[in-house]
Amino acid sequence: MKRSTSIYLALLALFLTSWVGLVLIPYVQAGRLSPDVDPDTKDQSPTAYSGLAEQGRQVYAANGCVYCHSQQVRSRAGGSDIDRGDGARRTVARDYVRDRAAYLGNSRMGPDLANVGVRHDKADWYYEHEYSPQSVSDGSNCPPMRFLFEKRKVVGQPSVEAVHVTGDDMPKPGEEVVPRHDAKALVAYLLSLKRSSYKLPEAPEEAAPE
Template sequence: MGKPILKMKPTHALITVFLALLFAWAGQIALGYIQVGRLEPILNEDTNYTEPPVPSGFAQTGARVFASEGCLECHSLSVRGPVGSADLTRGWGPRRTVPRDYLFREPAWVGSSRIGPDLSNIGIRMADPNQLMLHLWNPRLRSPKSNCPPHPWLFDRKVAGPKIEKDALPIPAKDWKQTIPSYKAKALVAYLQSLHADYSLPEAPIK
């Protein structure tokens, strides 16, 4: 004869589930908030600026464009350390990314997909805004093997007049039209240029 099966009362079952969720919340959310919530920017005594830098309002607008265009589907925003990762060897950043780097980035996107390269330091690797604009228009103009899709809807096509627009992309056009970045394209480039961790932090110094 087998042992009798213990039946848990519905009230006890609810309490057990509640406690399990409470402990999970405490471990994942509350503890993380306590650890990260206490972080503050660091004063760089050489430049008298705080690190990480506060992105401009225009760059923050670009962050929303970044999200709406689905860039996180292909790119991460977190450089991993040297243990078990080749991110630093690939040249994706001068150091690993740490929680303090996200102080002024709301929401703090990390990303997990790496169909394309990590963009935590794209502002260093592609410091020229014209390069970024060309990449948005057609990535294969500069990188023929790029798997990044073009974003022509972020640009306006205007018939060339007697004067070339200052913002027009330097690309040949058979239809005599100029390619002009839209407000959203400019904001997105401002955001991408703001992504650079070229400063040391106590927990992640640049060696």
């Protein structure tokens, strides 16, 4: 065999084995995963996102939340996530079957958000945190997302949607802050992040060590 042919075959074998290992095997293992179905109620877990929450998922991606927030809870053996209150169980591949791209996160500058909807279940809390993180959490590094809101003069009655903001960012008398559509979508998405609120057979809740 000519030397160039053996180099060509070796390169081909290299790419082929990488493709099998990195694409084909993960595809066969995870690509066919489907939501877990309760045999009695026929309820599916995880449930599908509402239309608004699905739009919020895109707002989450577009604004780089993944650079500071993870959405993956490690098992007790893998870290202190469960003890810290990030979730009652570890997250597994099936938790992400509804996500076109899973936002596992690049770093953990902020808290893990896999179950943030369990910790905070009021939309008002998120609006205030998005508009002015420092007014909710002293010295917070979470960037304010003011462009998702409109600050305007109150005309007639104040809006029922007006965000409750305290501290230095409180609007002046006669002004109000109201969420734009993207803010509402983002909050619907964050409220839906409740991955330990349903059970999956492959990830039982882990009891605290004796």
